[in-house]
Amino acid sequence: MWWKRKRQDFQAEIDAHLQLEADELRSEGVHSEDAHAAAQRALGNRAAIEERFYESTPWMPFEHALRDLKYAARVLRKDAAFTALAIAVLALSIGGNTAIFSLVNAMLLRPLKIQNPEQIVGCYSVDAHPPGFSRGFSYTNYIDLRENNPVFTSVAAHGVASVGVGTAEGGTTHRVGADIVSSNYFATLGVPLFKGRPFTTDEERPDSGAPVVILSYSYWKKTGADPEAVGKPLRINGRTFSVVGITPEGFTGTMALVSSELYLPLGAYAIANNDFEHSLKQRDLYSLISFGRLKPGLTVQQADAQLAVVASQMAKAFPLENRDQTLIVQTLSRLGVSPNPSPASDLSESKIPVILLMSMAAVVLSIASLNLANMMLARGTARRKEIAIRLAIGGGRSRIVRQLFTEGFLLACLGGSAGLLVASGGCALLIRSLATIAPMDIVFFPAPDVRVLAATLGFCLLSTVVFGLWPAWRLTRPDLVSDLKISGAEDAGGGTRLFSRRNALVIAQLSLSLMMLAAAGLFVRSEFRAANIEPGFTLANEVLVEVDPSLAGYDETQGRRIYSALLPRLRSIPTVESVGLAHLVPFGNEHWMFGLHRAGDKQSDAPAVGAHYNVVSDDYFKTLGIPLLRGRVFRAAENSAPLEHRVAIIDQLAAQRLWPDSDAIGKQINFNSTDAEVVGVVGEVREQIIGESTAQPHVYVPFGQAYQADMRIHMKVTSQSSQAQALLLETIRREIRAVDDRVPVLTLKTLSNHMDTSLDLWLVKTGARMLGIFASVAILLAMIGLYAVKAYTVARRTREIGIRMAVGAGSADVLRMVLREGLGVTAIGVAGGVILALASGRLLAGMLYEVQAVDLTVLSLATLLLTAISLLACYLPARKAAHIDPMAALRFD
């Protein structure tokens, strides 16, 4: 029966029965009045029958739940202070968990806005002999693969670039991330455009220079969401492009959370990169990244085997470029775009902080749950009599447990809803903070999706089980007689024992709080260490300027002219001591790695030395204070023009690894398929702090040998006030404008400023800040818990304390007694916390900068702080106990 039979209907049936029965009895000869009475007698207790009918309907569980819910709401409303506190505690902890989870969800879990993302795999060209390194695709190799491909239904290629965008000729430009894509890029991903059309094969043709562009939805929105945008012109790198399409909302390519803002056809490769020396037609320009949609039913192993055949055909056709290369497929990383396959497990470094934050948030949630369990238990003890009465008059234990559980669940849901608000606010803050340092456009949906909602509900249920079910279970353990007898103000001594239930909960909270505090301490210490890092170059009095003539449409010749005009002008500024150029800056968002070999070793099995690559000018080392250890730095002549004789400078680390037994000067190294003579060895430099526990090898080539349009100008300046420094920055900007007012100045700041805003330091700092917040919340919660238990115990023991004082205990004795008990609890909590902190420190040390697993300073400071706050939490109830009036206490109750 799916509908609900009305009570009235049943009553009518009973009435009908009574009449029928009376009729029958009358027909058998019973008197009219007697017949009615007899029929009613035969029926028995009418109310009980109706009750049984009511209980038998299948709706009963819902009825009960609804009644429990109403009752719970009434109880919670009655105790508004408790409810508000509990909801606040839950909102903070569930909100924290949900906020972190939202980010994890966006980064790692939420499916990308492409069709069947699980079929999309990266295709990589890797070294077969010796294995370990990989390179990008040349356009010709990509076309060969596309036309002779046994494994993909569709295979696309793309490359990322930064381009300068302006609206009108001669106007200001700013830099945005662009993706230069093959014509089938959107088709391979299975993404129909929001507006307009994808690129044609004609526009893909190398060097066609097709001036067409597709905007990302987010860029289109940011620039005014012009409904007539398609067909409008856009200045890119000094040339006029025409908008032909807009990507759908939420499309972020193959990456999560970050996205290119413009899409250009491969035909515009030269314009986008301002590289007119090379052509995509060249077989040795390995600048593209490839991915494809695997044919259904094909495994990665099968695809690899079939691609190996393709690779050997390519090697036969073009041995010079394709010898010793093989092709493999692998899952694409959602976190970046790279010609290197991501590590097989994909549990890369960037996930570790996320996992860490997740687990810390979970610790806060468990502290909050313990805390609430404590509050519920204390409140439940006060309600013990009520519960005992309900049990005594026949309330089933399961009904009462269900009732208490409902109360907990209602609280958790209210807290969870408040938590969702906290989470969305927290997330927005994090994203905004991230956007200031992110090199790319961030596309984040603030609206929680099913996963986030499910996770929040999960957090609610989890905390309900801990703080609702467990106390309910304890409280309904039937011990009717003693509960009915107690006067409500007396505890059976449960509060005084050191390992009583409530104390155990507080001890657990204290332990977890100490662990959080110690973890936060490690982060803060790491932050200090990182802020005072000695990276191998000087940070003080260094100015960093980034310019890029290519964004104004200048090619190499024009660019070189601008740089050679600019450097002397900058040098002539009075406070500038020296000026150097470099393509890449340490702690930047870009790193360029090459495998170094001793020349002639390439074919042997000697492993390559992975090294950071940089293009620098002659004065770079002097300007940054990187010491020259042997040989010479680059000459001024090597600065400006391409040279026949290729040279390179390596650092101490690379020198030791390549030539452990002899001097590297004068030797030939091989990287990026060319040989170069080592002319100098310089000191080590750190490029990043997260993911690289020590400095890595470096190789430097002169600016004349490898032109890069996008260069950073480093300037060593005399030490001066910050005011003078601001003035200097203005002078520098003016000088650049004087040389060419169309060259965009992309960055203009001090080097220490650059360090402060680098991703590495952001991670360390944000980690420290978030853990600091978590730890503060944890301690606050633990202290509330400790205070509540102490205050409660004192209230329960009023009479006992009164007697003690009546027989001669002074108020100082009472104060000491209560404090001593509090100290006992704290001591056990701290002991547990130290063990937890040591264990978690071991996990943290791996990802923190220069932090030891056992940091005695941090640990002892954390212990001291926690103990001090604990004592304060105990002192207030203790003082109250000390002021108990013995006479009043004895008359109490």
Place this chain on the structure above:
Amino acid sequence: MPTQDSGQDRIALLQGTLDLLILRTLVFGPQHGQGVARAIQRQSEDVLLVDHGTLYPALQRLETKGWIDAEWGTSTNNRRARFYKLTRAGRKQLAQETSQWRKLAAAIGRVLGPEES
């Protein structure tokens, strides 16, 4: 006079047999609750006593299980009453329970041995 307090040779129904008897009674056509009770008493020749207080919850239970259907109608003496009738599932259930009951009764009979006179 067939009321509860008369007759010493009446037997209270065994647990679980009321459902079976109700279903069986309804084989002869739709009947209201009071009629079902009377029919059981009549057919058992006044040996089985149906407690009217347990009858209606039992009917409700059978209805919830889908073995009987109910509809308001008019009794032979023109009173409104709720009439129950067997459903297809009810018939199946009746057949099954009947055979089970017969097996059980026979088995108990064998255990108890021949009737002593």
